[in-house]
Amino acid sequence: MIDPYSKITTIDMWSDPYISKQMLKHHLSFDNYIASRRYQTIKKTVEFIHSYIAPRQRLCDFGCGPGLYTNVLQQKGHRVYGVDISTTSLDYAKSHNKHVTYKQLNYITDTLNQPLDVAMMIWCDFGAMAPEARSQFLRNLHQTLVPGGLFFFDVFSEKRFQTLEESYTSKEEIDGFFMEGPVSIESRMVLYPELGLSLSYDKAVGQKIIELFNWDKHYTIEELEILLHDYNFELVDYFSDTTGQTDFTDNELYFVVAKRI
Ligand SMILES: C[S@@+](CC[C@H](N)C(=O)[O-])C[C@H]1O[C@@H](n2cnc3c(N)ncnc32)[C@H](O)[C@@H]1O
Structure with missing residues (x-):
């Protein structure tokens, strides 16, 4: 039995030159869920986030990959930032929208020196961080988001x-x-x-x-409420998928909206 979190290879996977090219293919093929969700789901997710937030927000997608969400959110009038560790994905993202500010950063160890109204992290990357990394990320995010700023993220559920x-x-x-x-x-x-x-x-x-x-941590809503509260966030809303549905019969994930206190 391997001890929980005894070895972490997330960064190796996303920054390996060969693997990151395979990942980009998966991101852009839209025929599987390996790196990104399907095109229609991404489209509906962007519409849902856009309808939920105020106009012209300063917004950052942490782990933006090839910019499938950021590029559309920018076209909807927001001031958009995209942060990712992968050069391969960021090169693709930049070549498709010059009006998004893309930064190559490690969102665990680096801070985005830019006040934000909205942050997002999509495709269950929040639960893929080890506990210390998750703490560090939440501390950084608390500094970056303005009071009342919103953080949208999805996590795998206890039902999954x-x-x-x-x-x-x-x-x-x-x-x-x-x-x-x-x-x-x-x-x-x-x-x-x-x-x-x-x-x-x-x-x-x-x-x-x-x-x-x-590693994938699966959460209950109660666990998320406690975790967020510990880092001065309040869980204000949750949904059964990233498009804003509320059927919790056998939901594989929660899409959470947390407010920075
Ligand atoms: C599963 S993909 C999701 C990409 C995008 N959110 C989407 O759904 O299309 C995870 C992304 O997070 C990035 N990533 C993983 N760990 C990171 C870290 N510590 N700092 C910055 N980016 C990271 C990867 O390079 C990858 O692009």
Whole structure:
């Protein structure tokens, strides 16, 4: 059994030159959920956020990837910033909208020196941070958002956790997701029920060895309320998906609106 959060490889995954190119393909293919949501969902999410907030807001998308949300929000009249660690994604984003300010930063260790009315973080990246990183991010965000500023983010729900099972698979690939050439891949799903935490682990062995540890914390609304309160945010609203639906029968995620106090 691997200790929770004993190894973190999030930055390695998003900044590896080869893997980040595969990720960009996934972002832009819209036929799977690996890096971004499908086009129609992204469109509805942008409409929902735009309808929820005041006009002409100073807004930043943390982990903006290739700018699928930022570029449209800018066209709707907001003053938009996009922060990401991946050069590959930011190059794509910049080439599609020169009016968004894109910054290559690590949103855990770096601060955006720009007061914001609205922040967002989409595709469950909030729950993918280790607890110390999440604390650091919330502290930074509290400094950056103006009082009353809103933070939109999605997290996996406790209901999704109930549907997961531990597993082990192996396969061979050529020029696949991890690296060029032939690669053997072992993948495991490990569950930590007392923490609502899952680990998706991959080991790829080819011309080099790559190990990826993807941790996903699944939340209840009560846990989120307490966590946000600890960092001087108030949970003001939540939805069953990023487009603003409220059917909580078997929602895989919560889309949360938190207010900076
Ligand atoms: C799952 S993708 C989501 C991208 C975008 N929000 C979307 O839904 O299309 C996560 C993004 O966060 C970025 N990222 C991950 N950790 C980061 C960090 N510590 N600082 C800045 N960007 C980070 C990755 O490079 C990637 O573009």
